[in-house]
Amino acid sequence: MRYFRAGIVVLLLTFVLSLTTVGAQDNTLHILFNQDMRTSDPHIAYETETWPTASLFYVGLVKLADPGTPIPALAESWTISDDGTVYTFTLRPDLKFANGSPLTAEEVKWSFMRLLNPETASPTSFMFEPLVGAAEYLAGTADDVPGIKVIDPLTIEFTTTAPVWTMMQRFALPPGFIVSQEGVEAAGDDFGRQPLGAGPFMIESWESGVMIVGKKNPYYYEPGQPAFDGFDMQLGVESSVEILKIENGEADIALDFVSSSDYPRLSADSVLAPQLIASEGFPNTGYVIMNNNKEPFSDVRVRQALSMAVDRQRLVQIKNGRGTPIGGFLPASVVGHNPDVVAPEWDVEGAKALLAEAGYPDGFTTNMISTLFPDDVAFAQAVVGDLSAIGVTVELESIDTAQFLDVVNQKSDDLSLIMTNWYMDYQDPSNNWEPLLQCGGSYNWGNYCNEDLEAIFTEANKIPLGEERWAAFSAFEAAVAEQMPNIPLIQAVDYYFASSRLNIQTDPAVLLRFAEATLK
Amino acid sequence: MTAYIIRRLLGALGVIFGVATISFLLVFLMPGDAARMYAGPRAPEETVQRIRELWGLDQPLPVQYVRYMGRAIQGDLGNSTRDKRPVLQAVVERLPATIQLAVAGLFIELLVGIPLGILAATRPGSWIDQLATIISLIGISVPQFALGLVALYVFGFLIPIFPLGGYGTPLHLVLPAIVLGIGGTAFYSRVLRNSILEVSGEDYVRTARAKGLSPRRVLTRHILRNAMMPVVTLAGLDLALLLGGVVVIEAVFGWPGIGLQAWTAIRNQDTPMIMGTVLFASVAVVFLNLFVDVLYIAIDPRVRLT
Numbered sequence: 001m002r003y004f005r006a007g008i009v010v011l012l013l014t015f016v017l018s019l020t021t022v023g024a025q026d027n028t029l030h031i032l033f034n035q036d037m038r039t040s041d042p043h044i045a046y047e048t049e050t051w052p053t054a055s056l057f058y059v060g061l062v063k064l065a066d067p068g069t070p071i072p073a074l075a076e077s078w079t080i081s082d083d084g085t086v087y088t089f090t091l092r093p094d095l096k097f098a099n100g101s102p103l104t105a106e107e108v109k110w111s112f113m114r115l116l117n118p119e120t121a122s123p124t125s126f127m128f129e130p131l132v133g134a135a136e137y138l139a140g141t142a143d144d145v146p147g148i149k150v151i152d153p154l155t156i157e158f159t160t161t162a163p164v165w166t167m168m169q170r171f172a173l174p175p176g177f178i179v180s181q182e183g184v185e186a187a188g189d190d191f192g193r194q195p196l197g198a199g200p201f202m203i204e205s206w207e208s209g210v211m212i213v214g215k216k217n218p219y220y221y222e223p224g225q226p227a228f229d230g231f232d233m234q235l236g237v238e239s240s241v242e243i244l245k246i247e248n249g250e251a252d253i254a255l256d257f258v259s260s261s262d263y264p265r266l267s268a269d270s271v272l273a274p275q276l277i278a279s280e281g282f283p284n285t286g287y288v289i290m291n292n293n294k295e296p297f298s299d300v301r302v303r304q305a306l307s308m309a310v311d312r313q314r315l316v317q318i319k320n321g322r323g324t325p326i327g328g329f330l331p332a333s334v335v336g337h338n339p340d341v342v343a344p345e346w347d348v349e350g351a352k353a354l355l356a357e358a359g360y361p362d363g364f365t366t367n368m369i370s371t372l373f374p375d376d377v378a379f380a381q382a383v384v385g386d387l388s389a390i391g392v393t394v395e396l397e398s399i400d401t402a403q404f405l406d407v408v409n410q411k412s413d414d415l416s417l418i419m420t421n422w423y424m425d426y427q428d429p430s431n432n433w434e435p436l437l438q439c440g441g442s443y444n445w446g447n448y449c450n451e452d453l454e455a456i457f458t459e460a461n462k463i464p465l466g467e468e469r470w471a472a473f474s475a476f477e478a479a480v481a482e483q484m485p486n487i488p489l490i491q492a493v494d495y496y497f498a499s500s501r502l503n504i505q506t507d508p509a510v511l512l513r514f515a516e517a518t519l520k
Numbered sequence: 521m522t523a524y525i526i527r528r529l530l531g532a533l534g535v536i537f538g539v540a541t542i543s544f545l546l547v548f549l550m551p552g553d554a555a556r557m558y559a560g561p562r563a564p565e566e567t568v569q570r571i572r573e574l575w576g577l578d579q580p581l582p583v584q585y586v587r588y589m590g591r592a593i594q595g596d597l598g599n600s601t602r603d604k605r606p607v608l609q610a611v612v613e614r615l616p617a618t619i620q621l622a623v624a625g626l627f628i629e630l631l632v633g634i635p636l637g638i639l640a641a642t643r644p645g646s647w648i649d650q651l652a653t654i655i656s657l658i659g660i661s662v663p664q665f666a667l668g669l670v671a672l673y674v675f676g677f678l679i680p681i682f683p684l685g686g687y688g689t690p691l692h693l694v695l696p697a698i699v700l701g702i703g704g705t706a707f708y709s710r711v712l713r714n715s716i717l718e719v720s721g722e723d724y725v726r727t728a729r730a731k732g733l734s735p736r737r738v739l740t741r742h743i744l745r746n747a748m749m750p751v752v753t754l755a756g757l758d759l760a761l762l763l764g765g766v767v768v769i770e771a772v773f774g775w776p777g778i779g780l781q782a783w784t785a786i787r788n789q790d791t792p793m794i795m796g797t798v799l800f801a802s803v804a805v806v807f808l809n810l811f812v813d814v815l816y817i818a819i820d821p822r823v824r825l826t
Contacts, residue, residue: 036776036784038603046560121571123559138570189604208605208613209776210687234686236774240669241685244677250684402552402789405561409553409568442564 029231039192042174055510058177058197067427084163096219098202124175169426200515257494281506283331288487289418289446305354323490336429336473363391368417598792607796622762628701637712659706668772685774756812764801
């Protein structure tokens with residue numbers, strides 16, 4: 001009897017163990033995400049997790065080989081008019097959505113019209129607002145967008161009101177992904193969870209907060225891709241548990257960046273460190289916005305003094321070495337960055353002298369807000385400490401993201417300093433100037449507006465992508481750095497953690513290249 | 521009895537209406553902007569304004585309130601502003617996971633808490649009483665997220681008996697239910713211990729002993745039946761609270777319950793979803809409360825309807 005019981009126990013344990021050993025040796029891509037997934041709709045997505053998720057189900061006319069080089073995707077070729085306003089794409093023949101229905105120029109036009117339809121309420125529609133008639137259509141005062149023209153079933157033409165040399169990069173981003181009209185109409189409000197596109201995978205099931213399952217799209221334009229029969233994405237997995245699951249071979253990659261608390265252990269482990277994937281494809285810059293509308297920040301000497309007072313090496317230490325100090329408005333890895341624009345020396349005495357020259361020998365008292373993200377709070381506290389060394393007393397308030405966005409978008413004069421960071425949408429210097437520092441820019445929470453710099457920018461931005469443009473922006477960055485409109489801190493590098501069997505690269509447009517990923 | 525229940529039901533509806541109104545006002549007063557959260561920090565102000573107009577968020581509070589309540593009475597709780605899904609559907613989808621965890625957690629609490637409480641009360645000062653006190657202390661003082669992460673690391677990673685979080689099979693339920701239950705175990709064992717010691721001094725217990733009944737019979741027939749009353753009340757309310765969601769446990773174990781849903785909604789200013797989860801929680805509390813009251817009458821004849 002005793003042996004019988006022991007046998008039962010052993011059998012049960014074996015059964016339990018077999019259940020828990022999820023097969024990472026199978027041909028399914030196992031993805032993890034820390035929270036529930038909001039949507040896969042590429043026209044609604046605008047987060048570091050929704051963009052790669054959208055890229056599982058969708059693809060656009062082009063992809064990016066590197067930040068500045070478009071390569072064929074749904075379009076096999078294209079031409080750009082000499083004046084940079086007309087983009088004519090030739091689609092591959094016989095394209096199909098994942099359900100087998102044809103994908104022609106008409107479907108492409110419908111998809112862009114949906115993006116620009118005010119009813120869609122797309123947060124990324126502004127990227128295609130330069131198309132002729134798009135602004136009117138978005139405002140609800142026009143029925144059509146003349147800037148999108150179907151020439152024949154395989155040819156579609158986009159016309160912009162003025163040259164926008166970053167247009168090709170925008171076509172590679174999720175707002176440029178092609179959604180199926182049939183899919184949108186069938187799913188209605190639930191389209192975010194019932195995706196239908198022409199990307200590498202197609203949906204099988206979507207259980208909110210639990211799991212998304214997809215299988216290989218047999219009609220994907222690139223033969224042999226994806227290398228997986230399907231994928232599953234487990235949702236709501238606690239960040240440190242994500243790491244354990246990947247270490248355990250239960251999962252292949254998490255859509256979350258490795259946290260500051262997990263990074264030291266992983267990077268120090270000779271086996272696990274090679275599984276860290278740096279996100280150099282989409283640079284992230286941290287900076288402090290100063291309210292340029294009011295004293296004392298309207299004085300360039302004060303802005304320079306504050307910048308000099310910041311010990312950027314300490315910020316790099318806070319990020320466990322995952323970053324480099326910057327001194328200009330561009331990340332060092334972006335073309336057009338001026339290598340001579342470097343982070344100012346940490347110089348407390350020099351900063352004090354500059355402050356005194358500006359009329360603040362005893363410093364002043366001001367305020368700063370940040371979100372509650374751990375890195376933001378740590379950075380804010382470090383900067384507040386640095387500024388106190390030059391007599392600038394900062395009252396710091398760290399608040400929830402919802403409240404933070406509400407407060408900063410009011411652009412109130414009560415606000416003085418804002419700790420924040422910026423991930424580039426596409427890697428062109430204009431993407432760090434237009435939203436962040438241009439007069440009236442959507443992310444320009446410090447109300448910076450310098451007409452002289454604006455004029456230089458406008459000229460530089462007219463130049464097509466290439467050496468001449470980068471040289472112009474390089475000079476522009478030096479001019480901006482002299483004015484120090486905000487305090488550049490560091491260019492941070494985030495890391496993904498992948499299983500030892502997965503071969504995947506980061507992508508400048510959608511963060512991760514799932515379609516091209518393979519098993520080692 | 522029927523009249524009593526009907527009266528209580530009508531009162532319950534009033535409470536739920538009140539909760540809906542107050543929470544609507546509170547959500548309205550919350551700093552932040554649902555349209556901005558939906559559009560993200562990068563979207564231009566014009567885009568955000570268009571979304572506000574589309575969702576009617578630019579309307580004054582009374583207009584928004586009347587619209588919301590008008591639809592809610594007809595069973596339409598609106599669509600989430602975060603993922604556009606119908607709120608009712610989203611809440612209903614989370615129900616199975618929520619109920620499973622709540623019931624399993626309560627089960628563990630009672631399964632361990634009641635015997636521990638009895639042992640601690642019948643043998644005060646013994647090693648069992650001390651062990652019960654230690655478990656109580658651990659359950660009360662160790663934060664649930666720490667306990668959860670340690671449990672996952674030990675029983676999911678080092679000794680892989682259970683899955684590393686997630687939802688789906690009974691095995692997935694074991695660790696979260698135990699971690700959830702441990703805190704409550706401590707609570708119930710202490711309550712029951714004190715209740716037993718209090719009841720043990722009553723006249724009818726002395727009489728029972730004097731009649732020559734065995735100690736076991738005195739305990740089960742006379743002491744426990746009376747000492748369990750506070751436990752029944754607490755268990756009913758506890759279940760209602762657990763149904764409202766256990767955010768920390770759900771987050772640590774990746775359990776798709778209603779607590780995480782509410783938390784995500786609050787963080788994203790998702791007004792319809794916040795209202796939906798609050799309404800669900802209030803319905804759970806009000807009706808389980810009513811159920812416990814009715815149950816009380818059934819098990820304790822001394823309680824009379826007033």
